[in-house]
Amino acid sequence: MYLGIDIGTSELKALVINEQGEIVAAQHAALTVQRPHPLWAEQDPQAWWQATCQVVAALRQQAPEAWAAIRAIGLSGQMHGAVLLDKQGEVLRPCILWNDTRSHRECDDLRERHPEIMTLSANMIMPGFTAPKLAWVARHEPEIFQQIDKVLLPKDYLRWRLTGEFVSDPSDAAGTLWLDVAKRDWSDALLAATDLRRDQMPRLVEGSEVSATLDAALATEWGLSANVVIAGGGGDNATSAVGVGAVNPGDALISLGTSGVIFVVNDALQADPSSGVHAFCHALPGRWHQMSVMLSAASCLRWVCNLLGVTESQLMEEMALLTDEEKQRAPLFLPYLSGERTPHNDPEASGSFFNLRHETRRALLGYAVIEGVAFGLADGMDVLGDARQTITRCSLTGGGARSTLWAQLIADVLDVTVVTHPASSSGALGAARLAWLACGADEQTVCRKPPVQQTFEPASARQGWLEKRLALFRLLYQQQRQARALLP
DSSP states (O other): OEEEEEEEESSEEEEEEEETTTTEEEEEEEEOBOOTTTOOEEEEEEHHHHHHHHHHHHHHOOOOHHHHHHOOEEEOOOOOOOOOETOOOOOSSOOEOOOOOOTHHHHHHHHHHHHHHHHHHOOOOOOSSSHHHHHHHHHOOHHHTTTOOOEEEEHHHHHOOOOOOOEHHHHHGGGTOOETTTTTTHHHHHHHTTTGGGSSSSSOOOTSSSSEOOOOOHHHTTTTTTOOOOEEEEHHHHHHHHHOOOOSSSOEEESSSEEEEEEEEEOOOOOOGGTOOEEESSSSSSSSSEEEEOOHHHHHHHHHHHHHHHHHHHHHHHHOOHHHHHHTTOEEEOOOTTBBBTTTTTTTTOEEEOOTTTOOHHHHHHHHHHHHHHHHHHHHHHHHHHHHHHSSSSEEESSSGOHHHHHHHHHHHTSSSSEEEETSSHHHHHHHHHHHHHHOOHHHTOOOOOOOEEEEOOOHHHHHHHHHHHHHHHHHHHHHHHHHTOOO
């Protein structure tokens, strides 16, 4: 048996698979994000550990025999978060998350003083990445910066709690701006740009390799063998790709979680930092991937449902009754509730509705939100360059994949075939598969594509009016940028 743990933004998921690749148990625990100031997003790393212990207890109770047979653990996690530890292993401050955009001024400074960062890291300097976060800490919390002994990403903090070892992998480390992505190794020059050193970073292993062994005392406490190994694991999108079998060049997925991601696999590094497309290492050796990222996706639907006092399933049911004629007259929504990454790199971008009227029903507001997210994905698809031409089919993952309405809308807007898989296909499944690989299993056997649940083909009848609405969506963003210039 193999255990996969995925630290998301809104929940921690864990599941156990057997040697046939079947899921035999799964559990999750909710997480919350703290936003003490505008542009801030933080979590307490201790909350991840508490959630881990909670799902471990639930899995042991759900499937005791399978639990006792676990041989390896794989880790997946939200990327870019900055967990800062002192020499005693104490957390110095709450983790600054991937969707925290407070460091936009530090990004400007890094671009001016260290233009080589984009060449070596293969990525644009954005507030979401880890390096600008550390530059912010150095400027605004120097007393904390001086105490830093280790900088860890979220899943690697969990690994340290499991093993006492400081280890990361290239797919997650690629999102820090400290990794030479082509070489899959830390860059001393990139670290020096933010006054950090290699010894403050975890050592690197590939995602499918053994990184450490479970702490013996913890193994006893959890009822596991003292020989359980921990795989290198990966960033959440790379492990999700492993979970849906997107491991060969041209394979693609769309993740519709808190954020929205288009992910395509490459057999060599393909970098275009100026486009805002991310070029990262895959969780498997010898492969890379390109990724366009929007900061708010399914979280936009959650936001509007909270405002309207309705559940997501209720609002989706109401949206399903809308006619195409009604949708064409719906408001438009800019989904920039946390600013935006690809392609705009605009931390000041904000969400907004256009064309509200007295007769606007909440179903139309909901439709505008999911359509706005689909349009944001279209902006990300358009800047993928040559990789765009290789994408004919995308696996849809994340919480938003449960909506057939949203899946069809994305197929229509992006003009690609969209397929969904059983709901359990996730970063946790990819992490469990990496654990299996770390025990010597064959990649072709482990990384097979899961069954297709539903297939959504683009509907040409809708594409004409959707293209017109997409053009208006893009105009509204440009007008918002101009309007912001007039603000005090």
